[in-house]
Amino acid sequence: MNTIEIFVRENEIVAGPFLLVGLIAVVRRILLLTAEAEQTIGTQELQNLIIELGVLTVLVISLSAALYFTNLMESRTSRDHD
Numbered sequence: 001m002n003t004i005e006i007f008v009r010e011n012e013i014v015a016g017p018f019l020l021v022g023l024i025a026v027v028r029r030i031l032l033l034t035a036e037a038e039q040t041i042g043t044q045e046l047q048n049l050i051i052e053l054g055v056l057t058v059l060v061i062s063l064s065a066a067l068y069f070t071n072l073m074e075s076r077t078s079r080d081h082d
Contacts, residue, residue: 016071023067036049
């Protein structure tokens with residue numbers, strides 16, 4: 001709701017909450033995959049699982065970096081306006 005309030009008030013979309021929700025969703029998927037790893041016995045299934053975990057890891061790193069730089073730019077912008 002805070003994001004919608006900011007958008008209505010300032011006509012500006014804040015990316016931080018969306019990045020955070022995406023990051024939480026990716027981490028949840030990683031946790032589910034690691035729980036499923038115990039049941040995966042076939043080599044092809046295990047290889048697919050490892051590839052998916054690798055892609056999700058890259059996604060976590062990318063979303064974390066995007067969130068960091070978004071917060072950094074927002075803090076610089078708010079300091080410049082004060």
